[in-house]
Amino acid sequence: MESTRVNRPGGGRRDRVRDLSDLPKAHLHLHFTGSMRSTTLLELADKYGVRLPDALTADEPPKLRATDERGWFRFQRLYDAARACLREPADIQRLVREAAEEDVRDGSGWLEIQVDPTSYAPLLGGLIPALEIILDAVDTASRETGLGMRVLVAANRMKHPLDARTLARLAVRYADRGIVGFGLSNDERRGMARDFDRAFAIAREGGLLAAPHGGELAGPRSVRDCLDDLHATRVGHGVRAAEDPRLLRRLAEYGVTCEVCPASNVALGVYAKPEDVPLRVLFDAGVPMALGxxxxxxxxxxxxxxxxxxxxxxxxxxxxLAELARQSVRGSAAPADTQKQLLSGIDTWLAD
Structure with a gap:
């Protein structure tokens, strides 16, 4: 760990560690319901009379292990239970505003929040109304907090590829309202990436970046499939690429950013301990990363x-760490002036 030396009154010296919450950065991997504060979830559950699983009401995060299908099903069940508490536009607005506030507190200057609007449509009047409510909430939260904020629409690989095409067309239609990318989420061990190639072609042709999940629960092959079949410009997670030196070189050569989520990797059992997550392997190989x-x-x-x-x-x-922050900014869809401002702020943080 690098520290700086500062003078104490009277001539003494002590180590000062730079505050990572002051480091400007971009946040490129944050799921919609998963961004919620636990206190907000409890309040909404009480408001609507929803009985939450015990794992969501405890003082500590739930114990999860999603490396087998039973564990992944439990993770999804908890996520679905939380999502069921988002029933009105005011709930969406609160979630987005609070997510923005948390990001600003952590030094984020740009957030791309990921959402599958079909999951919220039944309680919000349909697919298009749900998406418009989400986009309005993002626009309002961005104005109120000063955080640059956009949306990445993600299809669910557990659903039919035709559903993904519908979402891709909708995402392109609303690109001028703040949608910057198209993703593919859920268990990457299910469904082939190539089944969704047409949806991603629609998104790319409409000017959206491609950011499917890969290389988390499945190995390097899932990352290669994201590159070969979906022409990914970013890969959600991507950490399992560390197992394939040739793939690492390819990611580095083409500048494909991996959205690496260390705490998530450990919580879901992808790696046993924080030190097992191959951050150093990817970094030393020159693979751009955006921590999320x-x-x-x-x-x-x-x-x-x-x-x-x-x-x-x-x-x-x-x-x-400053370089990691720079990589997150460069991998984002932020406008050039926003990127310039954030990169300058990173330099200032490092110089202090």
């Missing part, structure tokens, strides 16, 4: 915590 919180509601760790894992468990110096 994934689902802080379920994993108990937000954005700055991911940088703390890199510092504490992988020995990243402040210079290297």
């Amino acid at each position: 919180a994934d689902d802080p509601l379920l994993f108990g760790a937000r954005l700055a915590d991911q940088y703390e894992i890199a510092r504490r468990h992988h020995g990243f110096t402040d210079t290297e």
Whole structure:
């Protein structure tokens, strides 16, 4: 860990560690319901008389292990239970505003929040009304907090590819309202990436970046499929690429950003301990990374915590942490002036 030396009154010296919450950064991997504060979930559940699973009402994050189908099903069940508490536009507005506030507190200057609007449509009047409510909430939260904020629409690989095409067309239609990318989420062990190639072609042709999940629950092959079949410009997670040196070189050569979520990887059992997450392997191979919180509601760790894992468990110096922050900004869909401002802020953080 890199520290700076500052003078004490009277001529003494002490170590000062830079605050990672002050490090400007972009947040590129945050799921919609998973961004919710636990206190907000409890209040909404009480409001609507929803009986939550005990794992969501405890003082600590639930114990999860999603490396087998039973564990993944339990994770999804908890996520679905939380989502069932989002029933009115005011709930959506609150979630988005609070997610923005948490990001600002952690030093984020740009957030791309990921959502499958079909999951919210039944309680919000249909697919298009749901998406418009979400986009309005993002626009309002961005104005009120000063956080640059956009949306990445994600299809569910557990559903039919035709559903993904519908979502891709809708995402393109609303690109001028703040949608910047198209993703593919849920268990990457189910369904082939190539089944969704047409949906991603629609999104790319409409000017959206491609950011499917891969290389989390499945190995390097799932990352290669994202590149070969979906022409990914970013990969959600991607950490299992560390198992394939040739794939690492390919990601580095083409500048494909991996949205790495260390706390999530450990919570879901992809790796046993924080120090097992291959952050150093990817970094040293030159693979661009954007650290993300994934689902802080379920994993108990937000954005700055991911940088703390890199510092504490992988020995990243402040210079290297600053470079991770730069990589998150460069991998984002933020406008050039926003990127310039954030990169300048990173330099200032490092110089202090």
